[in-house]
Amino acid sequence: MPTDGPSTLELAVSSVVFALRPHPETGELTLWLPLVRRIREPFEGRWALPGGPLDPQQDLVESARTTLHRTTGLTPRHLEQLYAFGDADRSPGAQDESPTRVVSIVYWALVRQDEDAEAVDGENVEWFPADDIAEEAGPLAFDHGVILAYALRRLRAKVIYSPIAHAFLPERFPLAQLRQVYEAILNRALDPSNFRRQILAQGTVEDTGERMTGTAHRPPKLYRSSPDRSRYTLTIQEN
Amino acid sequence: MPTDGPSTLELAVSSVVFALRPHPETGELTLWLPLVRRIREPFEGRWALPGGPLDPQQDLVESARTTLHRTTGLTPRHLEQLYAFGDADRSPGAQDESPTRVVSIVYWALVRQDEDAEAVDGENVEWFPADDIAEEAGPLAFDHGVILAYALRRLRAKVIYSPIAHAFLPERFPLAQLRQVYEAILNRALDPSNFRRQILAQGTVEDTGERMTGTAHRPPKLYRSSPDRSRYTLTIQEN
DNA sequence: TCAAAAGTGTTGAACATACACCCATGA
DNA sequence: TCATGGGTGTATGTTCAACACTTTTGA
Numbered sequence: 001m002p003t004d005g006p007s008t009l010e011l012a013v014s015s016v017v018f019a020l021r022p023h024p025e026t027g028e029l030t031l032w033l034p035l036v037r038r039i040r041e042p043f044e045g046r047w048a049l050p051g052g053p054l055d056p057q058q059d060l061v062e063s064a065r066t067t068l069h070r071t072t073g074l075t076p077r078h079l080e081q082l083y084a085f086g087d088a089d090r091s092p093g094a095q096d097e098s099p100t101r102v103v104s105i106v107y108w109a110l111v112r113q114d115e116d117a118e119a120v121d122g123e124n125v126e127w128f129p130a131d132d133i134a135e136e137a138g139p140l141a142f143d144h145g146v147i148l149a150y151a152l153r154r155l156r157a158k159v160i161y162s163p164i165a166h167a168f169l170p171e172r173f174p175l176a177q178l179r180q181v182y183e184a185i186l187n188r189a190l191d192p193s194n195f196r197r198q199i200l201a202q203g204t205v206e207d208t209g210e211r212m213t214g215t216a217h218r219p220p221k222l223y224r225s226s227p228d229r230s231r232y233t234l235t236i237q238e239n
Numbered sequence: 240m241p242t243d244g245p246s247t248l249e250l251a252v253s254s255v256v257f258a259l260r261p262h263p264e265t266g267e268l269t270l271w272l273p274l275v276r277r278i279r280e281p282f283e284g285r286w287a288l289p290g291g292p293l294d295p296q297q298d299l300v301e302s303a304r305t306t307l308h309r310t311t312g313l314t315p316r317h318l319e320q321l322y323a324f325g326d327a328d329r330s331p332g333a334q335d336e337s338p339t340r341v342v343s344i345v346y347w348a349l350v351r352q353d354e355d356a357e358a359v360d361g362e363n364v365e366w367f368p369a370d371d372i373a374e375e376a377g378p379l380a381f382d383h384g385v386i387l388a389y390a391l392r393r394l395r396a397k398v399i400y401s402p403i404a405h406a407f408l409p410e411r412f413p414l415a416q417l418r419q420v421y422e423a424i425l426n427r428a429l430d431p432s433n434f435r436r437q438i439l440a441q442g443t444v445e446d447t448g449e450r451m452t453g454t455a456h457r458p459p460k461l462y463r464s465s466p467d468r469s470r471y472t473l474t475i476q477e478n
Numbered sequence: 479t480c481a482a483a484a485g486t487g488t489t490g491a492a493c494a495t496a497c498a499c500c501c502a503t504g505a
Numbered sequence: 506t507c508a509t510g511g512g513t514g515t516a517t518g519t520t521c522a523a524c525a526c527t528t529t530t531g532a
Contacts, residue, residue, distance in 0.1 A: 009295045010252060011342060056248045056340045061323040084323040085345050086299040101295045103250060103344075104496040107322045163399070174510075193512070194495065201493095217509045415483080432485070433522060440520095456483045457529040 011108040012104045014144075016082065016151040017113035019119070020168050022186055023129055029184040031130035031152075035074050035137055039124060043141035049148070050125070051104065064107040073120030078167035082151055092142050095193040105202065108151050110167040159185050163204040166225040174212050174220035175199060196227025251343045252302040253290025253383075255390040256315065258358070259348035259407050259423055262368055268423040270369035270391075271310050274376055278363060288387070289364070290343065303346040312359030317347040317406035317457035321390055329382050347390050349406040398424050402443040405464035413451050413459035414438060 006127060016033060023030040035047035050071040054063050061079055069075050086103035111119075121127070128136050128151060159165050165181045179195045199205055205223040211219050255272060274286035289310040292360050293302050294306075300318055325342035360366070367375050369391060370400040378384060398404050404420045418434045438444055444462040451458050 009293065011248060054248065054325075054342075057327055059327050060323065061343070081323060084299065084320060086293075086344070088296055088298050103299070105325070105342075174511085178289060184282075191496075192510085193514095195495085196512070198494085215503080215510085217504065218511045220511055413484090430522070430524085431483085432487095432524085435485070437521085454483080454530075456481075456531065457485085459484060 008100050010100050010102045011048075011054045012102055013054050013060055013067065014049040014062045014104050014147070015066060015068055015079075015107045015108065015109050016049060016148060017074070017076065017109040017111060017129065018155065018168075019127075020113065020117050020152075021116070021127075031155075031184065032127045033130050033133075033148075034119075034125055034127050035133075035140070036122075037124040037126070038141050046139065047126075047128075047137040047144075048141035049106070051106075054105075060105055061107065064109070068109060071095060071125050073118050073124055074109075074111060074115060075118075076109040076111045076115060077116040078112075078164070079107055080109075081163055082106045082108045085143065085147060085148075104147075104234045106147055106151070108155070109205065110164065112168060112170055114170040132203075146225055147237055156185060161227065163202075163228075166204065172208055172210065172222040172224050174222060175205070176220060178205070178223075247339050249339055249341045250293045251290055251341055252299055252306065252346065253288040253343050253386075254291050254303045254307055254318075254346045254348050255288060255321065255387060256307060256311065256350060257369065257394065257407075258355050258366075259352065260355070260366075261422060267430040268419055270394075270423065271366045271379055272369055272372075272387075273364055273366050273461055274357075274372075274379070275310055275361075276363040276365070277380050285380040286365075286367075286376040286383075287380035288345070288383045290345075293344075299344055300346065302364040303348070307348060310361055310364050312357055312361075313348075313350060313354060314352045314357075315354060317349040317351075317403070319348075321345045321347045321393065323387075324382060324386060336416075343386075345390070347394070348412070349403065351407060351409055395424060402441070402464065402467075405443065409466075411447055411449065411461040411463050413461060414444070415459060417444070417462075429469065 019032050020029050021032045022028065023154055029038045034050060036050045038044050038046050038048050050067055052063070054060065058066070060081070064079055065075065084103060084105045086101075088101060090102065090104075107112045119127075124136075130148075133145075133148065135138070140148065155164075159182065165178060165185065167178060175196055176192065178199065179190055179192060182195070183190055206226045208222045208224050210222045212222055243336055244386060258271050259268050260271045261267065276287045277283050277287050289306055291302070292307045293299070297305070299320070306312065307325055313314065313385055323344045325340075327340060329341065329343075358366075365376075369387075372384075372387065374381070378461055379387065394403075404417060404424065407420045414435055415431065417438065418431060421434070431453060444464055445465045447461045447463050449461045451461055453456060
């Protein structure tokens with residue numbers, strides 16, 4: 001136990017942003033996320049989650065939104081609180097240089113495929129395939145590696161009992177696309193016919209009556225995700 | 240939107256503490272929780288969740304633990320982060336008197352039946368049946384009513400996919416007691432024989448080989464909860 | 479031997495998995 | 506017409522709720 005600890009306290013808001021893009025090698029749909037290169041100590045040169053100090057005037061979720069827009073150009077609709085990280089001795093590597101205690105409230109964002117087009121790569125912002133972070137980006141700054149691992153675990157757990165996968169898709173979509181989202185997140189193939197039945201049975205999508213045109217073959221029906229009965233979501237309305 | 244907002248920022252840690260005790264009227268096992276009466280503005284006289292400002296030297300969970308011990312005399316083993324509440328205009332009733340922006344990180348605690356004996360009622364601390372808070376305690380201070388409702392919802396949701404119910408029981412216990420815990424949380428009766436099979440099938444308990452003695456009738460086997468395979472828990476190890 | 483709770487067995491219904499098969503379109 | 510993915514039907518196995526039934530104890 002340290003004899004002397006930090007005496008000042010700072011509150012930061014960071015985000016883990018997930019988008020689905022084809023993998024550079026295999027071509028299969030995979031999870032990507034943007035990281036920001038630190039341009040000062042501590043951890044100068046390392047990659048970190050996008051984030052920043054909390055403006056006392058701003059709601060937590062607003063803070064996440066603005067930082068995200070500033071760094072990536074994105075304004076994801078799906079933004080959800082993940083966890084608050086605040087051990088007194090976080091980011092051990094930085095202890096000497098920064099005696100400041102930082103509590104980070106971490107959000108995760110899911111980017112819709114049609115929103116993803118607005119993504120702009122900033123000077124020190126780069127996107128990485130989520131499962132290749134260690135090789136491609138090296139060890140992350142602070143405890144962000146732990147945070148990322150947790151976010152991935154949560155995403156994969158939550159996708160099977162909650163309709164969050166829909167958050168990756170535009171307004172209207174064929175079921176095959178929804179299935180691809182599930183397959184990308186879970187990293188395994190799903191039987192198309194059984195998938196269809198399960199999704200329709202749980203009532204989280206509804207038929208729009210329209211069909212997709214210009215497909216290579218038989219045109220699939222288009223669905224939209226049903227308004228949430230909030231049977232599943234545990235997101236919080238504070239007021 | 241207010242033209243002028245708070246300019247200072249404070250970080251507090253609060254807890255929702257659940258224990259199981261017989262209901263004063265029906266005698267059935269129900270959820271109880273301790274509240275603290277506020278002795279100064281804002282919200283003087285109202286009941287609030289136990290909590291306090293974060294000491295910069297202390298881990299978040301430690302802070303929850305110490306406050307809890309100070310107010311209730313308890314040291315619950317099960318302590319888990321619930322959510323961070325931090326909208327800029329929380330606790331609207333207090334806006335005039337306190338221009339300070341407070342972000343609260345809320346933990347929930349589950350008290351084991353054998354730990355509950357150590358509970359000490361302080362001067363301004365009182366326990367209430369969770370579902371009767373509105374009638375018995377009136378509207379809570381700040382947004383604590385919302386927080387409590389969320390905690391209850393989460394507890395009831397989580398009990399069905401995670402073995403948290405075990406956290407209410409001592410080291411060794413008969414299955415009937417575990418069933419009573421589930422029944423108390425979910426507020427409905429469960430079939431004893433099917434309950435037994437389900438619990439044994441999920442492998443979250445193991446037979447101790449011992450039996451309870453001195454029961455009115457046939458002595459039940461005693462079980463203990465198996466060490467967590469952490470297939471279920473999403474609690475975080477920060478290091 | 480009786481009451482009461484522990485614990486086992488059985489049945490029918492609901493659901494999931496695997497996979498055969500038909501449908502609709504562009505080329 | 507063929508190839509391809511969309512979409513439906515069906516057989517088999519598994520899980521689950523309901524409840525009859527047996528077991529074991531204290532009184």
